[in-house]
Amino acid sequence: MTSVLTRGRTVLLSTVSSDAHTWNLVYLQLLLEEHGHHVVNLGPCVPDEHLLTVARAVRPDAIVISSVNGHGHLDGARLIRTLRDDADLAATPAVIGGKLGIDGEDDDRHVQALLDAGFDAVVTEGTPASALAEFLAATPPPRAVDAGAPARAA
Amino acid sequence: MTAGAGVDLAAHVAAAATRGELVVQPRMGMSDPRRMAEGLRAVAAVPAATVGTITLDSYTRVSDHAAARAAVRRGAPLNGFPLVAHGAEVTARVVRDVAGTIPVQVRHGSAAPGDIFATMVRAGLATSEGGPVSYCLPYGRVPLAESVRAWARATCTLAEDGRSAGVRPHLETFGGCLLGQLCPPSLLVAVSVLEGLFFVQHGVDSVSLSYAQQTSEGQDVEALTALRRLAARLLPPRVDRHLVLYTYMGVYPQTAEGARRLLAGSVDVAVRGGAERLIVKTVAEAHRIPTVGENVEALTAAAARARQARRSVRGPSGDEVDASEVLAETTALVEAVLELSDDVGTALVRAFAAGLLDVPFCLHQDNAGATQGAIDADGRLYWADSGRLPLPGGARTRAGRITSRRLVTMLSHAARRFDGPALGGPVPAVPPGPVAAAHEGPLARIALVGTGPRGVAVLERLAARLTERPPAWPVEILALDAVEVGCGRIWRTDQPEYLLMNTPAGEVTMFSGPPDDGPPRAGAGPSLGEWWQAVDPAHGDPNGYAPRALYGRYLRQVFDTVLAGLPAPVRVRPVRTRVRSLTRSPAGAWRLESPELGGVDVDRVVLTTGHASPEPDGEHARLAAFAARRPGARYVRADSAADMALDDLPAGSVVGVLGLGLSFYDVMAALTVGRGGRFEAAGDGLRYEPSGREPLLVAGSRSGVPVPARGRNQKPPDHVYVPLLFTRSRMRTARRRGPLDFRRDVEPWLLAEMDLVHHGTALRRLYGKQAVTLFHERVTETVDPTDPRAAVVEQARRLGGPALPALDLPARARPFAGRRFGSPEAYHRVVADHVRRDLAEAEEGNVDGPVKAALDTLRDVRAVLRVAVDHGGLTAASHREFLASFVPVASALSAGPPRVRLHQVLALLDAGVLRLLGPGSVFTGDDRTGRWRGDAAQVSGAAVLLDAFVDARIPTPDVRRDPAPLTRSLLRAGVWSSFTNASAGGRLRTGGVHVTGAPYHPVRSDGAPEQDLYVLGIPTEHTRWFTQVGSGRPGRWGDFTGDADAVAEHLMEFLAQRVTPAPAQEVVA
């Protein structure tokens, strides 16, 4: 595991506007904190504007979106477009994961669309937990101004 | 627009309930109206009582109708039916085809349901689900106060509009689910009831109260019971209500098989708990939105299972479980909330603000977030941290720091349990012939060492499970017994007929379910009583005490029946052999050795070796040594009566018998009836006609009195006693605080329970049943945990009960303690009177006689006592005292031979064939005469010289003194170890085989469990308590059958893994 001191990121953890599931958020918060990150957890059904407002204020090192209700591919795409349109947040590394469509295995169909819409990584069911740690480890260190293009994981 | 009135949900459910049918309902919703309509038609076509569901999508839930409309326009599939976006007309068309056949309910999850209700009513629908709390906290970020306002308004409008449209509005609470998992039942039941009250307050008079299945079937049945009772107390009688159970709402099994099993489990809970309706889950649950076909499959399976479960329920029903813990917690929560305001909504808002209601792991801003739920070793949910919840008994603060791993472990508890063996790939349902044939010999081999009742019970449960899920590969079961395969030594079929059982035949069964229309088989077959009547109509009597040999024949019959029904790949090899050793083979399997088998390697071994013939110790050893020195002084050592050398005691010789318990009656029968004597009816009792071949019996014990008779049996064979005070949950809760002190923590409650029956019986005789109900209620309300007996006595007095002398168990076990008798004749008169009084009490019955009913409670609550004392439940010091003081008294008073045995004692005393030495009896070797000498410390002139001495005490089990080579080999290798209770600083070496909890693996001397071995029954005595149970009971499973099934379940897991080894599983994020 990487050192907490050098690698701890401030992570904005959220779900999408129509998704009420929170066990995923509780779990991911614990996991991220155990890896030394600082987590701002926005809870369920987060409207796009609310997420943007908080993100502008917090300036997270990374944004982690989790959605399992099957609307993730719709809401997620809309959300990331809005985010990328915002000058302050255009380059913030962002990942989305969970159960993104309603057809189970066919989740893969949505991956490319979500990457195209602006996510740096899309994590689908069955990907091990370490994927998230790797993604964050590859993001620029905290408070670095510009460390080049964010890496792609997944 | 308004559609015609559809089928009324409440009436539909009530009608099904009177037919004894469980109503089943899917969670189903798709965005396309055509597919939604198809789905409803498919549900209506299922041949069972169903309700149709329209589950709404997430956009509609958060009132984002624009997004829903956009998705519909683009044809993007949603996770439910966007009711508002489609509008009333489309919706009415969707339900049109089924409206006359089944009720249709809209399930949504919105904290602002106004639009949804309005559209529904216009579409002719007025049945929905939710609640101001349960559709708020788990479903988004709407403030609770706002949700309460929105729900109050929408509920009133629904009530009015529904009625004017000619449909009766019905609302189901979602409070019994909340976040779906890790919330102890009391809070779920409380919110469910409070939301029901909220609906009623806002004008709805037809409600259903929900509860979502959690992680323990037993606890769930208790919760349903609590829900029903509390609803009965709080909802006005005019309100139509029923209970609805949700199949598990948390992380679901991954495999189809696991999913089906969990569904089946929920059906059983619904049936046992008396829920009238069940909302099912499908095999797709863990992965995606289910298809219509998957929903239909789940409904069909659930309905079939419910029909089957109604016939033979496994486990106690709602009326039989002890719901006191859930009920007490729930009542405390509900009452605390209702005190906050007359308006239920306001009270709810205040309660959450104050943390009096607080949902574990809920992120909502109006939830205090100070509580934590967790799952205990039995799979039951408990409060690891109760935050500020006003729970009876004060705050719980045992929560450890929660980690992501621990969270996932708890969340996936149910999934793991039900996926269990199935994970690792599908197990082929039909044995693939050629592949199986390619194997030389079996793929798995299991040995049962000892085929007495415990061994047969394991075989029966294993067979029942194997029939449900036949293995794909050959499995061999070795059924080994040193004396008689199928019944074992104690019940062997060649013993004399005068040796009787001590349990009425109707109360004995070795089938784990009642007989049904089919042939007898594992899982369904007759009790001993039923079988006895069938094979011997002239003598068979369910209330009678069958000869032991007859029980042996029954056991063998069960054994043969079970064997005959095994699926083809399973073969049983019965071998009469004494296993001499059991050791790890180099390959990691177990090597069994016996003269007949040589060495055999087996994968799993069930050790049910039963009664040992221990080496005499202490006093026994002294007596044996004397007999060895003096060939004239015969000595018969303690054993099963059929194995005692009683036949060669000469007629007319004087025979001392030590012990006046159950073994004594066997010895007495052997030396009287067994010698050709006869008992004839005479007046109220019996007269003995000697044959002249009897010896003279001189019997004694510490108390000097034969153990008292069991009350005339008035309890039906499947009788279940539900304790009120001495409850499992109370003992379980007490144990969570650490090892118990028997005198302080356990005995007061046990005695209070006995007092309750003592006084309750007296009250019932005077004033009828209602008086007892009232008595119980008052006792429950006033009981003081520091002195539970006081409330019982006090409330009985207030209700006008007679003044009864307190039940003094030690005094009853030793009625003549401290008394002296001037001569043997004087003692004879007193003890005969004593026996006659006991018979009079016994004649009153074990239900109607206050004393015998109270003493019978000792038998009825054995299982509760086990919860308290098993596996080191008591401190070492208290355990020692329990064994030394309580156990002998309790067994003397609850062993209870049939009354006829005491009539026989009186007849033999009269005939001069039996003499009772008196209290403080001692037997010694008399070195001067070379004979035995019997004397009684409390009776002057009692001393008598004897030709023979019979030890008729049942030896205390102790593996350390069992000379059997198998036991020796296991102890030597450290595979078995004697259980040492080392809690609370003390140390008690018990001599019982140390085993884990279910499935009872032996714990090695180095502390590690042997997970491929199991030990049940007598060898484990002292680690567990009262293992000398030789049969199951009809009706609800007791520990005997439950223990056997736990072993069978574990064996099944092994077999499933054996055929398709599971790959290492990693929790995936």
Ligand code: B12
């Ligand atoms: C509990 C539960 C609920 C609870 C949620 C309460 C709450 N506040 O959380 C309740 C009962 C309220 C609920 C409601 C609904 N639910 Co729900 N729910 C579940 C259930 C049973 C368990 C989810 C859970 O607790 N998981 C535990 C967490 C820890 O695991 P997880 O969420 O799967 O996340 C893991 C991974 O996915 C991964 N992960 C998740 N996100 C991310 C992100 C990143 C970046 C990474 C790296 C990893 C990652 O990490 C986690 C740990 O392994 C699932 C089915 C199942 N899984 O068994 C359905 C399920 C998720 N629900 C579902 C649906 C559709 C709904 C509803 C819309 C109702 C409906 N139409 O059926 C509503 C939601 C309303 C809304 N506005 O969204 C569907 C989703 C369908 C799909 N995607 O195809 C499921 C799959 C059930 C089903 N088969 O229909 N639900």
